[in-house]
Amino acid sequence: MELLASNHGNDPIDVLVGDWMSEANMTARANVKLSGQMEAYEPTFLEALEPALPHIAKHGIKVAVNAGASGTEKLHNMVKEMIALKGLKLSVAWISGDEVLPQLLAAQGRGESSFENICTGQRLDDWQFEPIYAQAYLGGLGIAKALAKGADIVLCGRVSDASPLIGAACWWHKWQQSDLDKLANAFVAGHLSECSSYSTGGNYTGFKDLESLGWETIGYPIVEIAESGEVVITKNKGSGGEVSINTLTSQFLYEIQGPWYFNSDVTAVLDNVSFEYISKDRIALCGVHGALPPPTTKVGITATPIYQAEMHWFMTGLDISAKARMMEQLIRTQLGAHVRNFTRLVFQIIGSCAENPTTQNEATTVLRVVAQARMAEDLAPAKFVRPCIDPVMCAYPGATPDLDLRQAFPKQVFEYYVTLLPQSAIKHRVHLASGEVIEIPPPPDSKTWPKTQPTQDITMTSEDLRKFGVSVRAPLGTIVHARSGDKGSDCNVGFWVRHQDEYAWLQNLLSTDFLKQLLAEEYNGKRIERCEFPGLKAVHFVLKDHLDRGVSCTTSVDFLGKNCAEFLRARVVNVPTRFLARGRI
Structure with missing residues (x-):
């Protein structure tokens, strides 16, 4: 944070947003909160914030983060104390409402829902573990309200990864809840920037190209959002790595679940998503459309250890x-x-x-x-x-x-269970420095979406693979990029290529049945969902319940699902020689 805030004169930013939450620390912080072993917020945020505070105050930079984990109010108190010790005048607000175990258990007792696990289909009544904590994923409108009321720093617990950016853009441009296309673009921009350096070359299968660009100093993504909702991604000046169509495609395909991308504030419809090159390290996001959010939001439940x-x-x-x-x-x-x-x-x-x-x-x-x-x-x-x-x-x-x-x-x-809770059951509140508490209501309009994403086991543009000419046996990853990640026990993996004729080959090669062959002994017999993103030259899969209960308790060494893509890229397939002649990744 200090790096970005201190360079404001040369590389100005208006809002610093950060995502400190994952399914791993959701369970860990839940446990320490209940046991009282240590503070339940993320202490690394304080390490990042402390040296940046003078620059934040000097340049009027706003901050919105979800580093509160399971101890947001205590983090709020620590930040206020830190600001006071430095003699600074910054207003700090915090968000509550993500802790929802009482509401969930009460609704379960009334039989209002089976609280089905969205990864496995299991009913909560059939789960053999005792829930001790539950956190709902909140949207960004509480953050927007806090900023509109004068907060300089907004601290949250389990808001969704992209919610700080949604809230910042909504506040800055005074968007309404009905501005669905604008909110959806901010949502996807938040996804692209949520994971530190992932959009600038981190975890990217073309990483060897970054060595000459300074892979030891990979930068941070900076998102420019217009009032119209148009988005450009760049990075901080003087940093290593790059912002390119490929690095952004890599991050886009990470952890999504299909062409419908859900948030408490908006649903992003991704069928026509693409990226447009503007200039070096400046890429525009295109083709994202907004739709009504679902009436529910995701909840992560932690069980006794x-x-x-x-x-x-x-x-x-x-x-x-x-x-x-x-x-x-x-x-x-x-x-x-x-x-x-x-x-x-x-x-x-x-x-x-x-x-x-x-x-x-x-x-x-x-x-x-x-x-x-x-x-x-x-x-x-x-x-x-x-x-x-x-x-x-x-x-x-x-x-x-x-x-x-x-x-x-x-x-x-810790066993972890992922389900849905009506947004109307959540008490989403903003706590301002003045002591005022503001209620954030659920969205006035919503849409009940199908339980499963659109899926197509084979491409709609079927062609004979022999059409692509002479082939040789080679690892898939010699010409195909890929990215994978975890959501609960589900693993998603997206593949993309550099050229349009290669995409026609990839679409026809990567059917659901062929992916099962690639998985070989790793295929567990569970459902696989497949979709295509033509604007990205990508084919995407969700492997349902692939990760042995998820990051917090899996027995797999690939506990984050990130190496699934690397395993599949190493599998040998028939690769057209004319594609190989263009050079390997």
Whole structure:
């Protein structure tokens, strides 16, 4: 924040917005709030804010963030104290209403809803865990109201990732709730800028091109929003990385769920979305349209903690699968009947031995043993790590346990459940520095959207793949970019290419059935939804319930779903040689 605020004279900005929330810290902060172990806001925000405050005050920069996590009022008090110690005059407001467990449990008790899990379809009554906390995703109109009432800094808990930008744009331009196209453009602009440097080259499959552009100093996206709703994305001057159609396509495809993108204030309809190059590091967002928001909003529910422990073995050279099989049988034998006390026990081979390796590291893989249980004592050292280590003298050749046993001791993890709650049940409020409290009503008009996004298993522009000429076997990622991410236990993955004729090939190659083939042993048999974004030359998929209950409690090493795309890009397919001749990504 200091970097952007201090350079205001050369690179002016009006509002600093920030997204500090994720499904990982939603559950973690819920637990610390209830246990009283520590403050339930995000302390890194204070680290970012403190040196920036003098510049914020000097230049009249507004701030809107969701760093309150589960302790927004306490964060508000800390920020006020910090401002006072610096002798500054800044007005601080905070937003409440995201904590909704009482409303949710009351509605469940009255039988008003089954509160179906939007990832798995499970009913809340059938969930075998006890809810201890629930947070709803709020929109940006409370932020807009706070800014309109003179707040310099607006602190929120679980507003949606894009809501700070929606609120800032709505306040600046005095938009109305009926300005749906404008709100939708701000919504998508918020999505493009919510994740720090993701729009400027972070997590981008064309990253090798960024080395000469300063990948060690990748910049931050800056969003310019006109009163008309038109959006241009750029970045802070002098920074590394780039803002390009490709970097923005990468971030756009991250974590979306299809052509309908929902927020408490507006629904963005994305069928015709595209980007237009204006000049170096200046790209316009095009084709976004707005529609009425849904009458509900997403709610994340945290349950009482369970416990997890894991142990690693190193396996080198030949016969890796047989070595892992032997180790698994030895460990299971040592565990004996106690294994019944585990809710999960998985054995995973991480990595593979290179062909004709030239270093021992190239030949070494990891056997990862992960156990979960309801009670910490069921994963005590005598009941988990000892049975994992004791077979060392009778194990596979070269058997070597990892001597760092910190992960082998039980730690808390949290089951997470995603459902919907009517916006009318939420008490969305703005708390101003004056003590005034303002109610933010739900949207006056809304639309009940279908439960599932539009999906098409094959392209509507079907062509014979042989039309694209001679092919060779090569990894998909030699010419195809991709990006994936998590939403609860769902994983989304979007693929795109650089040229229009390549897109015709991609559309026809990437059917739902072909994606199942690419997933191979990773395909879990669950529903896959597919859509196309022609303006981006992209094909997008949502893999329902792919991530083993989501980031807070998954046993997968890809707990954020981000490496699903990299796995699929490594899969070998038939690639037309004429496309390869243009150069590889």
